[in-house]
Amino acid sequence: MASAKYRKPPQAPPLFTHTPERLLQDTDRIIERSKSLQDRVVKDVSQDKATFDSVLLPFAQDDDQMSLSTHIIGFYQAVSTDAKLRDASTEAEKKMDDFSIEASMREDIFQLVDSVFKKQKDDQKLDAESRRLLEKDHKGYIRMGLGIPAGPKRDRFKAIKKRLSELSITFQKNLNEEQGGLWFTPQELDGVPEDVTSNLKKGEKGTEHEGKLWLTFKYPDLFPTQKYCRNAETRRKVFVANENKCNENVQLFKEAIVLRDEAARLLGYPNHATFRIEDKMAKTPKTVDDFLGDLRKRLAPGGESEIAKLKELKKAETGNADKYFLWDHRFYDTLMLERDYKLDQNRIAEYFPLQSSIDGMLKIFEELFGLVFVKLEAEDRNAISETGKGEDIVWHPDVHVFSVWDDEGEGSGFVGYLYLDLHPRDGKYGHAANFNIQPGFITSNGTRRYPATALVCNFSKPTPKKPSLLKHDEVVTLFHELGHGIHDLVSRTTYSRFHGTSTVRDFVEAPSQMLENWCWTPSQIKALSKHWSYLSDEYKQSYLESATNGDKPPAESMPDDLIESIVSTRHVNDALFNLRQLHFGIFDMTVHEPSSRSAVESLDASGLYNRLRYEISGLDGPEALNTSSTDTNSTPDDAKWDWANGQATFAHLIGGYDAGYYGYLSSQVYSADMFYSVFKRDPMDGKEGRRYRHTVLERGGSQDEMETLRQFLGREPSTEAFYRELGLS
Structure with missing residues (x-):
C-alpha cells in the first residue's frame, strides 16, 4: 500500500464526459483557436524579424494545448460503447486531420519557418530539443508539398493527403465495428477450451442455429479455436473467414497505396518507401531490403526444418501430411509444445x-x-x-x-x-x-x-x-x-x-x-x-x-x-514466427516500392499478400487444396491466390506503419543488444533500470534515436545479440 503522500495527485485526470454534439463543438473550437493563432503570427511577424521564440515556440505551445483534448477526441472511436459518439469521434478526427493538412501547407507560415531555419539552425543558444523541433518542422513543411511550386500539382498533393486521412480513419473504423463470426455445433468445436465455448452466444430455439454456438473473430474466441480445435475443417473455415472479415477495406487499401505512390512522385521521390524511410533510422529502402533479404536467407533453412517436424506430428495424428496448411500451424505448434516439451498451456x-x-x-x-x-x-x-x-x-x-x-x-x-x-x-x-x-x-x-x-x-x-x-x-x-x-x-x-x-x-x-x-x-x-x-x-x-x-x-x-x-520453448518454431513477420515486412515494402505508377495501379494486393506468404513461410493456403500431392515443394503455376484479403485486416499498414513494418524486426536488433549488454546478468538491477529510464525512456523522440542508443550502450549498436538470440550467428 502506497503511503498517504501518494494519494492526492497535483493534476486532476482528464474527463470522459463528451456527448457527440459537444465533441464536435470542442473540435471546431480547438481548430478555430489554432487557426487564429496562425493568422496572428503571420500578421504580426515579418520574415526579417522571425525567430524561434516568435514563430516556432507559439505554434509548439499551441500543439501542446491542443493535444490535451485532441487525443481524447480521437480516442473515443476506439473505446466508446456509444455508436454515435464513435461516429462523432471519427468525424472529429477527419476535421482535425484536414485542418492539420491545411496548416502544414500554408505558404505564409512556411516562409516564416524557413527564415527562422536559415538564421537559427546552428544557433547554440537554442537548446538541443528546440533545435530538433526547428529541423523537424522545417523539413515537415517541405515533405507536406511546400517544395512543389504553387499551382495544380500542389493542389493535387493536398487533395491526396486529405483523401489518405479519410481512408485511414474509415479503414480502422471498419475493423473496430466488425461484427462477423460463424455458427458451429459443439462437435465442430471439439477441443476448444470450455472457458471459451461456455461464453459463446447460443443459437435461439426454433431457429436454424438452435444448438449451435456463435464464434466471433475477436481474439479471445479466434486464437483458442486455431490452437485447440481438433476439427481441421472448422479451423480452415475460421482462418479463411477471418482473413475475409473486412473485405470493404480491400479497395481502401488499394486506393491508399496508389495515392501514396502518386504523392511521393509529386515530391520528387521514386516511391513511397523512399519518402517514408528517409527520416527513419534505416534512412534508405536499400538498407531495409538488404536487412529483410539477409534475414530471410538465414531463416529459410530453419523454417523448412520446422515444417518437416510439424508435418511428422500431423502425419502421426491424421495419417496424411502432404500439405501443412496455414490453419494447421497454430494447432500443431501448440500440440508440439504440449507433447514434446510438456508445455501445459491450460495449467x-x-x-x-x-x-x-x-x-x-x-x-x-x-x-x-x-x-x-x-x-x-x-x-x-x-x-x-x-x-x-x-x-x-x-x-x-x-x-x-x-x-x-x-x-x-x-x-x-x-x-x-x-x-x-x-x-x-x-x-x-x-x-x-x-x-x-x-x-x-x-x-x-x-x-x-x-x-x-x-x-x-x-x-x-x-x-x-x-x-x-x-x-x-x-x-x-x-x-x-x-x-x-x-x-x-x-x-x-x-x-x-x-x-x-x-x-x-x-x-x-x-x-x-x-x-x-x-x-x-x-x-x-x-x-x-x-x-x-x-x-x-x-x-x-x-x-x-x-x-x-x-x-x-x-x-x-x-x-x-x-x-x-x-x-x-522460447525458440521452438522461432524461424516460422519470424518468417511470418518477414512476410508482413516484405509485403509492406513491395507494395510501397513499385517500379512505376502503372505498376502500383495494376498491382493485385490480395494475390501478392497470399503468394508472398507462401513463398516466404512455406505454409500452404487454400490455393494448395487442389494441387497434386506429389508436388509439395513448388508453387503451382495455376495457383489461385485471391482466396482472401489479409491486407484488408492489417491496420498497421494503413495506420502509420506503412513502409515501416520492418521496424518490428529491425528494432529487435536494438532490443536484444540492450538486454544482453546490460540486463542479461541481472534483469532486476535497479541501478541499470533507472539508468535505462533516464537515458532511453525519458528522452522520447527529443534527440536522434541512434544517439540515445549510443549513450545507453556506450558504443555503436551491434547485430550480434540479435542473431545469436535467433541461433543464426
Missing part, C-alpha cells in the same frame, strides 16, 4: 490470473524504474475528479485507473495516470495497443504537464467461478504493451511533439521488445505467477469443486517444472 494459465499478473508486472516496473502505482478505487476517483464524480474520469465501468509516482529514491514526485481497459466489447479496438490520452510537456509558465496513457486490450472476461486467465503469450503481449505505457509515462520532454513513444517507427518497438525478456526469465515468471485459487475464498472453493486431483491444493506460485517448460 500454466492457472498461474496467470489477469489481475494478479498485472500486479506482478507493476511491481517489476516499480523495482526496476523507481515507480509507485496507486490504484484509484471509487472513493479516490470521486476525490480527484474535477466534477466530484469518479465515473467521469473513465470511459467505461470496467476501466482501471492508477496514479503513478516516483518512489522516494526518485523524489516522490507525480508521474501521470495509467488506464487499463482489458476486455472485449462491441465497437472496441480489437487488438492490444497503448494509446496516449494526454502527453506530457513543459507549459509556457515553466510548470510540468503530466501524461495519461491507456492500455486497450481484449482478454477474456472473468466469470463468477473463475477469473480471467492468461496464456503465456498473452502475458508477453500485456507486458509489451505495458512497456509502451511506461515509456509514455516516464518521458520528460519539453514539447509534446517528442513525448514518450513519439519516436521514429523503426525504434519505437525496441523498448517494449527489450522488456519482453522479463517474461522469459525464471525468477520473474515465478514473481508474476499466482494460482487463481489463492485470489479469494470463493475462487478456492470453485477450484476444489472442479479439481481432478482431490483436495490437494496447488502451489501458490508456479512450480519450477512448469517454469522450465516455458523457458525451454
Whole structure:
C-alpha cells in the first residue's frame, strides 16, 4: 500500500464526459483557436524579424494545448460503447486531420519557418530539443508539398493527403465495428477450451442455429479455436473467414497505396518507401531490403526444418501430411509444445490470473524504474475528479485507473495516470495497443504537464467461478504493451511533439521488445505467477469443486517444472514466427516500392499478400487444396491466390506503419543488444533500470534515436545479440 503522500495527485485526470454534439463543438473550437493563432503570427511577424521564440515556440505551445483534448477526441472511436459518439469521434478526427493538412501547407507560415531555419539552425543558444523541433518542422513543411511550386500539382498533393486521412480513419473504423463470426455445433468445436465455448452466444430455439454456438473473430474466441480445435475443417473455415472479415477495406487499401505512390512522385521521390524511410533510422529502402533479404536467407533453412517436424506430428495424428496448411500451424505448434516439451498451456494459465499478473508486472516496473502505482478505487476517483464524480474520469465501468509516482529514491514526485481497459466489447479496438490520452510537456509558465496513457486490450472476461486467465503469450503481449505505457509515462520532454513513444517507427518497438525478456526469465515468471485459487475464498472453493486431483491444493506460485517448460520453448518454431513477420515486412515494402505508377495501379494486393506468404513461410493456403500431392515443394503455376484479403485486416499498414513494418524486426536488433549488454546478468538491477529510464525512456523522440542508443550502450549498436538470440550467428 502506497503511503498517504501518494494519494492526492497535483493534476486532476482528464474527463470522459463528451456527448457527440459537444465533441464536435470542442473540435471546431480547438481548430478555430489554432487557426487564429496562425493568422496572428503571420500578421504580426515579418520574415526579417522571425525567430524561434516568435514563430516556432507559439505554434509548439499551441500543439501542446491542443493535444490535451485532441487525443481524447480521437480516442473515443476506439473505446466508446456509444455508436454515435464513435461516429462523432471519427468525424472529429477527419476535421482535425484536414485542418492539420491545411496548416502544414500554408505558404505564409512556411516562409516564416524557413527564415527562422536559415538564421537559427546552428544557433547554440537554442537548446538541443528546440533545435530538433526547428529541423523537424522545417523539413515537415517541405515533405507536406511546400517544395512543389504553387499551382495544380500542389493542389493535387493536398487533395491526396486529405483523401489518405479519410481512408485511414474509415479503414480502422471498419475493423473496430466488425461484427462477423460463424455458427458451429459443439462437435465442430471439439477441443476448444470450455472457458471459451461456455461464453459463446447460443443459437435461439426454433431457429436454424438452435444448438449451435456463435464464434466471433475477436481474439479471445479466434486464437483458442486455431490452437485447440481438433476439427481441421472448422479451423480452415475460421482462418479463411477471418482473413475475409473486412473485405470493404480491400479497395481502401488499394486506393491508399496508389495515392501514396502518386504523392511521393509529386515530391520528387521514386516511391513511397523512399519518402517514408528517409527520416527513419534505416534512412534508405536499400538498407531495409538488404536487412529483410539477409534475414530471410538465414531463416529459410530453419523454417523448412520446422515444417518437416510439424508435418511428422500431423502425419502421426491424421495419417496424411502432404500439405501443412496455414490453419494447421497454430494447432500443431501448440500440440508440439504440449507433447514434446510438456508445455501445459491450460495449467500454466492457472498461474496467470489477469489481475494478479498485472500486479506482478507493476511491481517489476516499480523495482526496476523507481515507480509507485496507486490504484484509484471509487472513493479516490470521486476525490480527484474535477466534477466530484469518479465515473467521469473513465470511459467505461470496467476501466482501471492508477496514479503513478516516483518512489522516494526518485523524489516522490507525480508521474501521470495509467488506464487499463482489458476486455472485449462491441465497437472496441480489437487488438492490444497503448494509446496516449494526454502527453506530457513543459507549459509556457515553466510548470510540468503530466501524461495519461491507456492500455486497450481484449482478454477474456472473468466469470463468477473463475477469473480471467492468461496464456503465456498473452502475458508477453500485456507486458509489451505495458512497456509502451511506461515509456509514455516516464518521458520528460519539453514539447509534446517528442513525448514518450513519439519516436521514429523503426525504434519505437525496441523498448517494449527489450522488456519482453522479463517474461522469459525464471525468477520473474515465478514473481508474476499466482494460482487463481489463492485470489479469494470463493475462487478456492470453485477450484476444489472442479479439481481432478482431490483436495490437494496447488502451489501458490508456479512450480519450477512448469517454469522450465516455458523457458525451454522460447525458440521452438522461432524461424516460422519470424518468417511470418518477414512476410508482413516484405509485403509492406513491395507494395510501397513499385517500379512505376502503372505498376502500383495494376498491382493485385490480395494475390501478392497470399503468394508472398507462401513463398516466404512455406505454409500452404487454400490455393494448395487442389494441387497434386506429389508436388509439395513448388508453387503451382495455376495457383489461385485471391482466396482472401489479409491486407484488408492489417491496420498497421494503413495506420502509420506503412513502409515501416520492418521496424518490428529491425528494432529487435536494438532490443536484444540492450538486454544482453546490460540486463542479461541481472534483469532486476535497479541501478541499470533507472539508468535505462533516464537515458532511453525519458528522452522520447527529443534527440536522434541512434544517439540515445549510443549513450545507453556506450558504443555503436551491434547485430550480434540479435542473431545469436535467433541461433543464426
